[in-house]
Amino acid sequence: MKRVITCAALSLAFLSSCTTTGQLSGSGLAALGCVLQAEGGTSVSNTPPSTIFPPNSPKQVPLSVHGSKSIPGPAQTIELRGWLTRVDMSCNGVDPDWHYNLAIDPKWAIDHLGIDITQLILPGNINEFSDDLVPTNTEITSGATTPDGRTISWAMVGRPTIHVELNGWRPSDHPGKTPPSDWGWSNSNGCPGVVWAFNPINPLACAAPLRVGMYVRIVGSLITDEPHDQSAGVPTWWVNSFGESAPGEQGQAGPDALNALQLDWAGGLNSYDANNPARWSEIHPPDIIADIDTSSPIMPTETFEGVTVMSKNCIGGYPGASCTPTTLDVDIAPPSNMPVGHNGVNCTEIVSRFTNFRTIIDGNNGSSNNSGAKITFFSDHVHVHVTVQGQTAWGAMGKFVAFYRVSWK
Numbered sequence: 001m002k003r004v005i006t007c008a009a010l011s012l013a014f015l016s017s018c019t020t021t022g023q024l025s026g027s028g029l030a031a032l033g034c035v036l037q038a039e040g041g042t043s044v045s046n047t048p049p050s051t052i053f054p055p056n057s058p059k060q061v062p063l064s065v066h067g068s069k070s071i072p073g074p075a076q077t078i079e080l081r082g083w084l085t086r087v088d089m090s091c092n093g094v095d096p097d098w099h100y101n102l103a104i105d106p107k108w109a110i111d112h113l114g115i116d117i118t119q120l121i122l123p124g125n126i127n128e129f130s131d132d133l134v135p136t137n138t139e140i141t142s143g144a145t146t147p148d149g150r151t152i153s154w155a156m157v158g159r160p161t162i163h164v165e166l167n168g169w170r171p172s173d174h175p176g177k178t179p180p181s182d183w184g185w186s187n188s189n190g191c192p193g194v195v196w197a198f199n200p201i202n203p204l205a206c207a208a209p210l211r212v213g214m215y216v217r218i219v220g221s222l223i224t225d226e227p228h229d230q231s232a233g234v235p236t237w238w239v240n241s242f243g244e245s246a247p248g249e250q251g252q253a254g255p256d257a258l259n260a261l262q263l264d265w266a267g268g269l270n271s272y273d274a275n276n277p278a279r280w281s282e283i284h285p286p287d288i289i290a291d292i293d294t295s296s297p298i299m300p301t302e303t304f305e306g307v308t309v310m311s312k313n314c315i316g317g318y319p320g321a322s323c324t325p326t327t328l329d330v331d332i333a334p335p336s337n338m339p340v341g342h343n344g345v346n347c348t349e350i351v352s353r354f355t356n357f358r359t360i361i362d363g364n365n366g367s368s369n370n371s372g373a374k375i376t377f378f379s380d381h382v383h384v385h386v387t388v389q390g391q392t393a394w395g396a397m398g399k400f401v402a403f404y405r406v407s408w409k
Contacts, residue, residue, distance in 0.1 A: 034204055034205055034206035034207075035206055037204065037288070037290070038204050038206065038207055038290040038291065038292060038294075039290070039292060041219075041288055041290070042077075042079075042219045042287060042288060043197075043219070043287035043288050044197060044198040044203050044204065044287065044288045045180065045182045045183060045197040045198060045287075046180075046182045047180035047181075047182055047183065047197070048197070048287040049166065049167055049197045049220070049221075049285040049286070049287055050071065050073070050075055050077055050220055050221035050285060050286075050287050051071065051072070051073070052167075052169075052180065052197075053167040053221075053284075053285050054073030054074070054075050054221070055073065055074075055075055055221065055223045055284075058272040059225065059226050059271075059272065060223045060224070060225050060226075060282075060284065061223060061224050061274045062074055062075050062076045062221070062222070062223055063076055063119075063120075063222045063223055063224050063281055064076050064222075065078065065113075065115050065116065065119050065120050065222070066113060066114045066115050066116065067079075067113035067114065067115055068222055071221075073221075075221045075223075076221065076222045076223075077219060077220060077221055077222065077287070078113075078219070078220075078222045078283075079217055079218070079219045080102065080104065080105075080108065080109060080162060080217070080218050080283065081105045081108040081109075081215070081216065081217045081218070081292075082102045082103045082104045082105040082108070082109075082162075082215070082216070083102070083103045083105070083213060083214065083215055083216075083300070084100060084101070084102060084103075084210060084211065084212055084213065084214050084216055085101045085102070085103050085131055085159070085161060085212060085213075086099065086100055086101035086212065087100055087201070087210045087211060087212055088100065088200075089189075089201065090189045090190040090191075091168060091189065091190045091191040091194065091200070092190070093190045093191050095165075095167070095168075096167075096168040096170055096190075096191040096194050097165045097166055097167050097168060097285075098165070098166040098168070098196075098200040099163070099164070099165055100163075100164040100165075100166075100210070100286075100289070101129055101161050101162070101163055101164065102161065102162045102164055102216070102218060102283070103131075103159040103160070103161050103304075104117075104120070104121065104159075104160045104161065104162060104304070105215075105300070105304075106160075106302065106304045106405055107301070107302075110405075117160065117350055117403055118350065118351075118352040118353055118354075118401075118403070120160075120162075120281055121160040121161075121162075121281065121306055121403070122224065122277055122278075122279055122280055122281060122354075123265050123277045123278065123308045123352070123354055123401050124227050124262065124265065124276075124277065124278045124279050124280035125160060125161060125162065125163075125280040125281060125306070126156050126158060126160065126161075126306045126307070126308045126401070127152075127156055127258065127261055127262055127265065127278070127308055128163070128227075128258070128262070128280050129158075129161040129162075129163055129280065130150075130156060130157070130158020130159055130160070130161055130306060131150070131158045131159055131161070138153040138154045138155045138326055138327070138328075139151060139152065139153050139257070140152055140153060140154060140239060140257035140260060140261060141239050141253050141256075141257050142253065143253040143254070144253045144254050144256075144257035144258075145253070145254045146254035146255060146258060147254070147255075150254070151254075152254055152257040152258045152261055154261070154309065154310045154311065154312075154326040155307065155308070155309045155310075155326055155327070155328040156261075156307065156308045156309075157305060157306075157307050157328070157330055158305065158306060159304060159305060159306070160304060160305075160306040160403060162281055162282060162283060163225075163280060163281075163282045163283075163284075164218060164220070164282065164283045164284070164286055164289075165282060165283075165284045165285060166196065166197075166200055166285045166286055167284075167285045168191055168194040168195065168196050169183060169194060169195040169196070170191070170193065170194045171193060179195045180197070182197075183195050183196060183197045185197075185198055185199045185200075187199075197285075197287075198288075203288060203289050203290065204288075204290055204291070207290065207291040207294065208291055208294075210289060210291070213297075214291055214293065215291070215292060215293040215297065215298035216289055216290055216291055216292065216293075217288075217289075217290050217292050218283055218286050218288065218289050218290075219286065219287050219288050220283040220284070220285055220286035220287045220288075221283065221284055221285060221286075221287075222281065222282075222283055223281070223282050223283075223284050224274065224279045224280065224281050224282070225279060225280055225281075225282050225284065226271040226272060226276075226279060227262045227265075227266060227271055227276065227278035227279055227280070235252060235256045235259075236256050236259040236260050236263065239253070239256045239257050239259075239260045261310065262278040263278070264310055264312060264397060265277050265278040265308070265310065265399075266278040267397060277354045277401075299335070299336075300335045301335070301407060302334060302335065302405050302406060302407035303332055303333060303334055303335050303404075303405075303406045303407070304403070304404070304405055304406075305330075305332055305403070305404045305406075306401075306402070306403045306404075307328060307330070307384070307400070307401070307402055307403075307404070308399075308400070308401050309326055309328045309386060309388050309398070309399070309400040309401075310326060310388070310397060310398065310399060311323060311324065311325050311326040311359065311388045311389050311390040311397065311398030311399075312324065312390045312397060312398075313390035313391050313392070313394050313395050313396060313397050313398075314390060314392055314394070315392065315393065315394060316392030316393055317392075321392055322389065322392065323389055323390040323391065323392060323398070324389075324390075325361060325387050325388065325389040325398065326387065326388055326389075326398065327362070327385070327386070327387040328373070328384065328385065328386050328387075328400070329383070329384070329385050330383070330384050331381045331382070331383050331384075332347070332381060332382050332383075332384060332404055332406045333345075333380055333381035333382075333406065334380075334381075334406055334407050334408050338380060338408055339408060342408040342409055343409055344377065344379055344408075344409045345377065345378075345379075345380065345381060345382060345406055345407065345408060345409060346405075346406070346407050346408070346409050347375055347377070347382045347404060347405070347406050348404070348405040349372050349373065349375060349402055349403070349404055350402060350403040350404075350405075351371065351372050351400075351401070351402045352401035352402060352403070354399060354401045355399055355400050355401050355402065356388070356396055356397070356398065356399040356400075357370060357371065358396070359388045359389055359390065359391065359396060359397070359398035359399060359400075360386060360387070360388055360398075360400060361387050361388065361389045362374070362385070362386065362387035363385075363386045363387070370386075372386075372402065373385060373386035373400070373402060374386065381406070382404075382406055384404060386400050386402075388400045
């Protein structure tokens with residue numbers, strides 16, 4: 001049975017595509033299909049990239065959370081929503097792939113999908129990809145700033161962020177094979193001869209090109225990836241041991257400090273160990289990245305921050321000796337001025353399973369038996385305070401990981 005779509009059933013946006021008989025023209029149908037795909041489709045191409053590029057075990061491990069779905073591979077796919085904080089304008093020619101970062105919308109991930117955010121966002125995500133909006137003045141070493149401007153500290157603060165990588169098809173990586181017939185986009189911008197499932201910068205023809213700040217929905221393969229931290233050698237050891245850059249490593253303080261931080265969070269676990277807290281979660285690859293704030297920008301109604309706090313263990317060596325503690329003090333405010341009719345702020349704390357509660361020496365219960373940070377409420381923000389301390393005799397590292405949702409009452 002032939003289905004006829006009439007203009008009367010469509011919004012004004014499609015009236016220019018109407019024929020004189022009141023039916024939608026071919027171009028109008030294509031445009032409508034594109035919009036429907038943006039709003040609810042699971043893949044731009046008929047052949048989803050997640051079915052062509054399964055997780056590269058043991059480096060990459062499928063991550064199952066509430067709301068994810070199993071597909072052959074094996075793999076787990078999921079739809080996440082949030083704000084783009086990174087959109088590369090050229091590809092990484094080594095792999096080859098295209099990189100993005102997505103700041104998670106907690107209303108979608110936690111409230112709608114019911115995800116345990118401590119399973120989705122690992123300490124490695126906060127350490128590697130958070131935007132570090134709030135300086136904490138606990139730098140691992142002087143000048144510990146990465147090329148993208150992030151300060152690497154024993155206390156990291158930033159929006160919980162998922163890394164995203166779109167794989168490209170490079171013929172030399174697939175000898176004797178051809179890419180899916182419906183993959184036809186290519187551009188020599190850093191990756192000559194590579195074919196993509198869709199235009200990495202403008203996945204849908206009916207939508208605007210991707211940009212930082214855009215609210216999008218992403219469907220793709222959810223994995224955890226190894227922490228890229230195990231090959232730094234002497235420079236990382238030097239930063240970790242002496243709190244300064246190694247000789248001849250000037251200008252590398254940030255990357256070396258990040259490697260040192262991730263190694264300490266790993267706690268001796270192998271990079272391929274799925275339980276390693278220094279790993280991070282990714283969508284790799286995405287099947288669709290769709291702009292869904294086309295009518296008006298979708299802005300956050302709450303501030304969502306993640307924190308990691310680390311204090312190194314130590315040898316001690318004499319009675320009363322103690323390791324150097326790390327204190328986090330940070331103010332977190334809702335994302336805009338207080339709306340009319342609101343009075344004060346709400347704050348929800350979610351403490352991660354990666355926290356070592358025995359090492360919290362100042363938190364919500366004073367000096368012992370703490371289950372979280374001390375949160376002080378003000379009329380327009382909250383103040384979060386927590387101190388952790390590593391143990392002597394090379395005991396446990398001091399570790400605290402938590403998430404905060406702050407909104408107007």
